[in-house]
Structures are given as structure tokens and as C-alpha cells.
Amino acid sequence: MKDGLRQSMAWLHTWTGLLAGWILFLVFCTGAASYYKDEITLWMKPEVHQSMTRQVTPAAATAAAVAFLEQRAPRSDRWFIDLPGEREPTLRTMWAPPPADPAKAGEARPRRARLANATLDPATGEELAAARATRGGEFLYRMHFDLHYMPVIWSRWIVGICAMFMLVAILSGIVTHKRIFKDFFTFRPAKGQRSWLDAHNASAVLALPYHLMITYTGIVTLMFLYMPWGVKAVYQDERDKFFTELRQSVPPDPKASRIPAALTALPPLLAQATTAWGDGSVGRIIVNHPRQTNAMVAFYRRDGKDIAVDQPAMVFDGVTGALISPPEPKAAPAAHTQGVMIGLHAARFSSPALRALFFIAGLAGCAMVATGLVLWAVKERQKFAKALARGGRVSFGLRLVDGLNLGAIAGVPIAIAAYFWSNRLLPVGLAERPAMEAAWFFGAWGAAAVLALVRPTRRMWQVLLGAGGVLFAGLPVLNAVTTESHLAYSLSHGLLQVAGFDLVVLALGIGLLFAAKRMGSPRVKKEVKEPEVKQSKPVLARGAA
Structure with missing residues (x-):
């Protein structure tokens, strides 16, 4: 200090x-x-875009999801149903895979254990099997x-x-x-x-x-x-x-009883939750131990009503339909x-509008971190100005920071864009497709990072930023070539989510291309200030009064 x-x-x-x-x-x-x-x-x-224009009531979507889960996952201990909404117009279902040994059904699963899932057409209840x-x-x-x-x-x-x-x-x-x-x-x-x-x-x-x-x-x-x-x-x-x-809003989940029992109809329970919260207010339904004597059904209010992420829940007995938890419990x-x-x-x-403001603020955070990293390197490089003028080189530490800066600031956008490109270019029926998309993300990022560490130069900044810009700006073109949900179609059919994605990535691509162009412009020479001429005070003649 x-x-x-x-x-x-x-x-x-x-x-x-x-x-x-x-x-x-x-x-x-x-x-x-x-x-x-x-x-x-x-x-x-993109395979689900055609079904987005169909309107269906929450009760019909709930009944369709239950019918699907009873057929697909009858032995599962937990069902999840995400009802269609403004941001997600499809009907999504998830379920916990049943254990290989029924005696171990109550044991905890690993944190990264994946839930099985299926996307349904809310109008027909049929699985969109063609969806990648x-x-x-x-x-x-x-x-x-x-x-x-x-x-x-x-x-x-x-x-x-x-x-x-x-x-x-x-x-x-x-x-x-x-x-x-x-x-x-x-x-x-x-x-x-x-x-x-x-x-x-x-x-x-x-x-x-x-x-x-x-x-x-x-x-x-x-x-x-x-x-x-x-x-x-x-x-x-x-x-x-x-x-x-x-x-305390949701009662503790007991262990599975393993005694068969018929699951009560969910649409009447949904009607009670709708009466308490309003139309379209139920976002998720969770059924614990379905088709067993101790089954419980929880209806969760859709996000957006309160700031708190833990939305209120109404819990019913899954066999009798009796209300267990009140509609507005005090947390x-x-x-x-x-x-x-x-x-x-x-x-x-x-x-x-507020979500867009959060997104812009997040981009400002990216810019804040990126400019801070580059600023440190620029200030540190000034210490080596005389050595560079004599043909010397910068220190290993500064060269490493330059490479890491380039690999992160230009490499992460390339990785994200490559992730989106893989979604359109990989075969739809490819096994372990999600894992392959993640591999594209890290493969593209790794390639950019290697290039950045080998040659952390101004020219490489231009190349990698330009590559990220081309990948992002090319996504709407790739979407138009590989699917029917091109920008003109999505705008004309009211698919604002799809059109918004294309427009945002296009704007991001243009921004990266502009940054690459600026990096390619010649360095601006420092202005040489002319030395100020100090005016001396007039010398008085000898003898002057």
C-alpha cells in the first residue's frame, strides 16, 4: 500500500x-x-418448424404427452412434460431411464446421468422422429x-x-x-x-x-x-x-412403492392449476412414480410471473387426484x-425487450473482458519498443499472453459458429450426434488456439476474426441451403424465433468481419509534436529605469 x-x-x-x-x-x-x-x-x-404453426390447447397437449410416456417409458420413476409456450412451441417430454435392477430403483444416479427425451407434435402427440x-x-x-x-x-x-x-x-x-x-x-x-x-x-x-x-x-x-x-x-x-x-413448496418424494395403480387423468388437474394461475400459466408437469400407488403429480407455474426462479407448484395425489399442496405455498x-x-x-x-437488453449487456461484458486482455498486452509491449526497434523479440510471457488472447477472443466465436454449422452438416441419423456437435466446437476452438499460439501476429488476428465472421454470416445461407426454414419462409410464416436467430448471427458475423477489416488496416503513426518554443523574457537595456 x-x-x-x-x-x-x-x-x-x-x-x-x-x-x-x-x-x-x-x-x-x-x-x-x-x-x-x-x-x-x-x-x-428444423424438422419441427413445420408444426409450429398448429395451435393446440394445454389439456390436449398434456393428454397426448401422457399417452406417449405410458407407451414409451412405463417403468420410469419420473416423467417430465414441458408444455408448448411462446418461446418453445413444441411439446417436450423427458423421463428417467429405469434401472437395470429394479431393486436399485431408489438409489441416486450420477450427476451427469442423461434423461431420455422426445419431442412431440403438440397437435397429434406423435414423436417427431425425424428431428435430429x-x-x-x-x-x-x-x-x-x-x-x-x-x-x-x-x-x-x-x-x-x-x-x-x-x-x-x-x-x-x-x-x-x-x-x-x-x-x-x-x-x-x-x-x-x-x-x-x-x-x-x-x-x-x-x-x-x-x-x-x-x-x-x-x-x-x-x-x-x-x-x-x-x-x-x-x-x-x-x-x-x-x-x-x-x-417447503413441494412435499418430499418418497421411494417408489412398486405396487401397480392406475394414474389419474391429468387434464382435470391441469384445469385446477389453470383456475388458480390463469390460462397458459402451467409450464411444466412432473409425475413421480407414475402408475404406482404413491404417485404424485406436480404442476409448476411457467417462468415469467416472478423474478424468483423457483415457481409455485400445485401437487396432487397421482392416484386419487386429491390436492396435497396448496396452489400458492409461502416459500x-x-x-x-x-x-x-x-x-x-x-x-x-x-x-x-428485457431479455434483449440482458443479451446486449452480456455482449458488453464480452467486450469488456476482451479489451482488458488486449490492453494489458499493448501496455506490456511498450516496454519492448526499443528492443523491437533493434530487431529483438518480446518476452516469452508476453508472446504467450498474445497467443492466449487471440485463441480466446477470436477462437471462442469460431467454436460457437462451428457448433451451429455442425448441426446442419452432420447426418441427421448419426449415432452420438450431440457428442459429435460438441467435438466440432472443441475441434474448431483447438485449431484456432494452435494457430494463435504459433503465430500471435496482427495478420493472424485478421485471419481468425475474418473466419469467425464468415462462419456466423454464412449461417443464414447454410440454413437456406439445407432446410426449408430459410429467412424469407420464417418471416412470412411468423416463425420469429427462427428468423431472429438468422438475423442475430448475421449481425454478429458482420461485426466480426468489420473487426477483421480494422485489424488489417495499417497502423496509425503517432503524431510527432513539435517542440514548444519558449519565449524568453525581454532583456531590459542597461540603465533603463
Whole structure:
């Protein structure tokens, strides 16, 4: 602290931002895309676009889903039914695969155990078998905090530590920049380090409340992972009991009875939930232990009514149809607070305009992290100006940072675009198709990262940014060539989700191409200031009075 508070905060801001910046750029990019994960998933299943124009009542969709699940998953312990909505017009079903040994039915499954799923035509109840298998926007959403190819716990610890670094960087940056709001209205292009600093300040201040909120709520979302001691001191190893008591809205799920019993009709129960919440308010139905004597049916209110992510539920007996849980249970204050924090982070409550604002703020976060990383390299390179002028080279550390910057800032957009391209180019019936789409993501990113580390030059910046721009801008063309849901068709038939995806990726592609063009422009020479001529004071003649 001998250099003063502001200088100490500048050092802290620099290094916390740099050490976590590359992972944070990935987190911001995939997090911004996650606001539209439902629309992304819909675009990545072009076979269901034709059924989007058909209207069907929630009761008919519920009956169709139950009939399908009774035939497809009669031994499953849990069914999930997602009813059609504005953002997801298809009828989605999921179910837990039955265990190989019925005696082990009550045992916990691994965290990454996949639920089987099927997309249905809500009008006919038939499975859209031709729909290609894909994780869609869920892959980018999970990448945001679970990463990939590593245990979930490790991933969340890595992302959580980076988020803590991010919060420190934001707070120290506020202290460091005493003219932060004044600098927001100042941008001097083609001025080298000054331009990068202006861009960093503008992108940071533009969405400063969002950056503080999204970072803090992201950490709080997983607070029981990072700070488990309070729960462990009271509940020891019974963590599930803690979460059951925390969320009192839904009764605890008993073990399967394995005694057959007929499942009650769900449409009448849906009518009761609709009466309590309003038309179109039920978003998800979960059936525990279907076709057994202790079956329970839970109706969850659709996201968007409250900020809290834990929406109210009505729970019925799955055999008699009797109401078990009231329609509007009062959540415990702690549970409601946690639900609000998660809701603010996920923004599921937002209207279309607010969701677009969250998306733009997320892009501003990407720009903030990217400009901060580049600014460090630009400032560090000035220390080697004399050595470079004599034909020398920069240090290994600076060259490594240049390569990592290029591999992250230009490589992540290439990876995301390649993921979308794989959805259209891979054969529809390919086995393990979702895994292959993920392999395209990491393959494209790995190739870009290798090129960036081998030649972290200005020319390579232009090449990789241009490649990302071409891939994004070419997606609407690829969509038109490979499917019938081209931009003109989607606009004329009211498929706004599909058309919106094409228009957004086109705009992103144009932006990356513009950045590549700017990187290809010649460097602006520094203006040489002429030395000021000091005017000497007039010399008085000797003897003058």
C-alpha cells in the first residue's frame, strides 16, 4: 500500500482480470447465448418448424404427452412434460431411464446421468422422429458453468474462482478509475493504447450494474458448493434433507412403492392449476412414480410471473387426484432469496425487450473482458519498443499472453459458429450426434488456439476474426441451403424465433468481419509534436529605469 490506494487497486485490477480473463470470456459468451437457449434449440431442430404453426390447447397437449410416456417409458420413476409456450412451441417430454435392477430403483444416479427425451407434435402427440438429436442451446448453457469433458465439481470450482476474481476486478476497477463516468463519453480511435483503454472503459461502464449483478448472483447461485460448512455442521451428510426443508413448496418424494395403480387423468388437474394461475400459466408437469400407488403429480407455474426462479407448484395425489399442496405455498425467506438471486442471473422472468437488453449487456461484458486482455498486452509491449526497434523479440510471457488472447477472443466465436454449422452438416441419423456437435466446437476452438499460439501476429488476428465472421454470416445461407426454414419462409410464416436467430448471427458475423477489416488496416503513426518554443523574457537595456 506504499504506492497509495489507487495504485494498489490498479495492480489488483490488472492481475485479477488477466489471470481469469480467458475463462471469463468463454463464460460471458456462452452466458449471453444462454438467454436464448430455447430459441437456439428450436433453430437446431428444423424438422419441427413445420408444426409450429398448429395451435393446440394445454389439456390436449398434456393428454397426448401422457399417452406417449405410458407407451414409451412405463417403468420410469419420473416423467417430465414441458408444455408448448411462446418461446418453445413444441411439446417436450423427458423421463428417467429405469434401472437395470429394479431393486436399485431408489438409489441416486450420477450427476451427469442423461434423461431420455422426445419431442412431440403438440397437435397429434406423435414423436417427431425425424428431428435430429442435438443438445441445442442447452450445450452452451451448460458450458457456461459446467464446462465440458471434466467432472462437474471441478468445473464449477474453476468457474466460481474466476467469478470471484471478476468481482474483485470490477470493484478495484471502480476505485482505480476516478473519472470512470467522464471517460465513458470519450473515445479516441486509432490512438493505440489510449483507444483500447477508452473501449475498455466504455464497455465496462455501459453495463456496470449488470456486471456487478451477474457476477455476484453467479457466485451466490453455487454458494452451498463454495461454503458448505454451515449445512454440514447441522445436517452432517444429509444434504438432501436440508434442501427439502429449504424448499417447503413441494412435499418430499418418497421411494417408489412398486405396487401397480392406475394414474389419474391429468387434464382435470391441469384445469385446477389453470383456475388458480390463469390460462397458459402451467409450464411444466412432473409425475413421480407414475402408475404406482404413491404417485404424485406436480404442476409448476411457467417462468415469467416472478423474478424468483423457483415457481409455485400445485401437487396432487397421482392416484386419487386429491390436492396435497396448496396452489400458492409461502416459500421460506431464505429459499425465496436464493430463488430471486438465481432468477436475476438466469433472467427467465424477462420480457422479450428485457431479455434483449440482458443479451446486449452480456455482449458488453464480452467486450469488456476482451479489451482488458488486449490492453494489458499493448501496455506490456511498450516496454519492448526499443528492443523491437533493434530487431529483438518480446518476452516469452508476453508472446504467450498474445497467443492466449487471440485463441480466446477470436477462437471462442469460431467454436460457437462451428457448433451451429455442425448441426446442419452432420447426418441427421448419426449415432452420438450431440457428442459429435460438441467435438466440432472443441475441434474448431483447438485449431484456432494452435494457430494463435504459433503465430500471435496482427495478420493472424485478421485471419481468425475474418473466419469467425464468415462462419456466423454464412449461417443464414447454410440454413437456406439445407432446410426449408430459410429467412424469407420464417418471416412470412411468423416463425420469429427462427428468423431472429438468422438475423442475430448475421449481425454478429458482420461485426466480426468489420473487426477483421480494422485489424488489417495499417497502423496509425503517432503524431510527432513539435517542440514548444519558449519565449524568453525581454532583456531590459542597461540603465533603463
